[in-house]
Amino acid sequence: MDQTNGFRLPGDVGGPMNLGEEYRWNVPALTYAIEGGASDESFLDYFGSNGVWAVDQAISILNNLPPASQINLDDYPETVVNMNYTAQSQGLMDLKSQTLALLLEQLGLASPTRNLACLHSFSIVDGTVLGQVISRNFDPATWLVSSNVNGTLYGYTLTVTATAQGPGADAIEYPVDPGAPAFTAVADGNPSPGAYYTGLSRDDVGGLRYLYRSNNFNLEPLLSDVHGCGTNASLFVTTALRGGVEKITFSHPAYNQGGFGPPGFFTPFTNQFTDTYATNGTLASQQLERVETQPDIIFASADLNDGGAVIARVERTATTNWLTSNPLSPGPGIIRPQIRIVFNRAVGPLLQTSDAWPEGAASVSESLWGSFDGSTNAPVIYPAGLPINNTNKTVVQLWLHGPNTDLLQPFTWELPVPIGGRVTPQTSTNLTDWVALPAMTNHGLTIAWNHWVSRPARFFRILP
Numbered sequence: 001m002d003q004t005n006g007f008r009l010p011g012d013v014g015g016p017m018n019l020g021e022e023y024r025w026n027v028p029a030l031t032y033a034i035e036g037g038a039s040d041e042s043f044l045d046y047f048g049s050n051g052v053w054a055v056d057q058a059i060s061i062l063n064n065l066p067p068a069s070q071i072n073l074d075d076y077p078e079t080v081v082n083m084n085y086t087a088q089s090q091g092l093m094d095l096k097s098q099t100l101a102l103l104l105e106q107l108g109l110a111s112p113t114r115n116l117a118c119l120h121s122f123s124i125v126d127g128t129v130l131g132q133v134i135s136r137n138f139d140p141a142t143w144l145v146s147s148n149v150n151g152t153l154y155g156y157t158l159t160v161t162a163t164a165q166g167p168g169a170d171a172i173e174y175p176v177d178p179g180a181p182a183f184t185a186v187a188d189g190n191p192s193p194g195a196y197y198t199g200l201s202r203d204d205v206g207g208l209r210y211l212y213r214s215n216n217f218n219l220e221p222l223l224s225d226v227h228g229c230g231t232n233a234s235l236f237v238t239t240a241l242r243g244g245v246e247k248i249t250f251s252h253p254a255y256n257q258g259g260f261g262p263p264g265f266f267t268p269f270t271n272q273f274t275d276t277y278a279t280n281g282t283l284a285s286q287q288l289e290r291v292e293t294q295p296d297i298i299f300a301s302a303d304l305n306d307g308g309a310v311i312a313r314v315e316r317t318a319t320t321n322w323l324t325s326n327p328l329s330p331g332p333g334i335i336r337p338q339i340r341i342v343f344n345r346a347v348g349p350l351l352q353t354s355d356a357w358p359e360g361a362a363s364v365s366e367s368l369w370g371s372f373d374g375s376t377n378a379p380v381i382y383p384a385g386l387p388i389n390n391t392n393k394t395v396v397q398l399w400l401h402g403p404n405t406d407l408l409q410p411f412t413w414e415l416p417v418p419i420g421g422r423v424t425p426q427t428s429t430n431l432t433d434w435v436a437l438p439a440m441t442n443h444g445l446t447i448a449w450n451h452w453v454s455r456p457a458r459f460f461r462i463l464p
Helices: 043-063 085-089 095-107 200-211
Strands: 029-034 079-083 092-095 118-125 128-134 154-163 166-175 194-198 218-220 226-228 241-244 250-251 267-280 280-290 295-300 313-318 340-342 348-354 363-365 366-370 394-401 413-417 422-428 447-452 459-463
Touching: 029 043, 029 267, 043 250, 043 295, 043 340, 085 092, 092 095, 092 194, 095 194, 095 200, 095 295, 095 313, 095 340, 095 366, 118 154, 118 166, 128 154, 128 166, 226 348, 267 348, 394 422, 413 459
Parallel strands: 029 250, 029 295, 092 366, 295 340, 348 447, 394 447
Antiparallel strands: 079 194, 118 128, 154 166, 218 241, 226 280, 241 267, 267 280, 313 340, 348 363, 394 413, 422 459
8 A cells, every 4th residue: 555556645544444454442432632731732722612612522423323233324314514605715624524534534434435446556558557446445234345435426537646656546536427426424534615514424324333333353452551350350351353342432531731730630531341252152251441541532733834845734643553463464453542633723825836837827725724514603713812923914935845945944925914815926937027826815824835946037926
């Protein structure tokens, strides 16, 4: 699995797995915490109580699920994506929806739509991709390979791509009916500005039902902080064939990181549960106990803009801590804590240009964190309180990129354009003929402009 065939792209957590290779939690209770206090990555400082509410709302959707074996797929809609057009016009990304998608990822689900057609091996002959395509999308009811996600039928086309590992190719999925809803699963992740999830879709809960049902037996070890209790206190089975835990419940014990009180203080959380496993062709059970001294999942925020070509919206713990009982196989295995999910504070407007593109061509994205729904209430825009920058000026940073010309520090403009005002970037090759690029809105965050250099000279300016 690598970038050249689109199996794993930068930013992916894990990759698409076959049936029987899945990773999951095998404890029924997880804890989460909100970074607060004086920490440089304080979630509470940036998002405030509204942000905490958004995270709690996402988690309540998961907590309200029935045990996996009791899930009825007909109780869940195929489309859970709605649009708030006010939030869309403001370029707002829904914090609750993004959190829900990230949690599904950390529960063991990958994007069903993007992995519906996977290029297993390929060659490129005269610009045409020849390859073997396999599917890593399965029907949530029959578990058979499927070309449908939430009722939408997909086809694919093989396309030549450029990757950091060299020339590559990918199988790009598309809805056979152009009018059909696409990327409808929450596990597909990355909702667009203005879009929000009303809950989990049919295929999302189908994936969780497959993973966590009690009759899905996998060879799994226990987490290192799980021990026997009661009559099993001194003798308990560690690695065994185990069924799914049926339901995972999230709780939010008191936690402090870098604020008042001892840094990292966490109210210890103890959970006792019955572990069922198979031995000698029969089922056995044992009483286990897990005493947590640190939260399983921490939500934080930080400035993730390092001047690179791509500004990450979120950074989170990858699969380095996940564990398989057989290192020679891709899975199955277990997910282990601790998981850290960091939301970018600097997700303001982004402009991208290149000398290699036609004059005036540009890529523009404007996305801020917000909280909104289908009501007439005005969207909540983050950060909490005043914007990062002075409300009476617009800040634009120009980053230059090239084979040997990366500008390690940006050139910065500060213009007397207040919040809500717009500025127009322009470029020229001769200081006489200026080409206007798309106008950018001041949301109170620094506007990032990435330009890729290949010509001997180019000039840049910003107009109010």
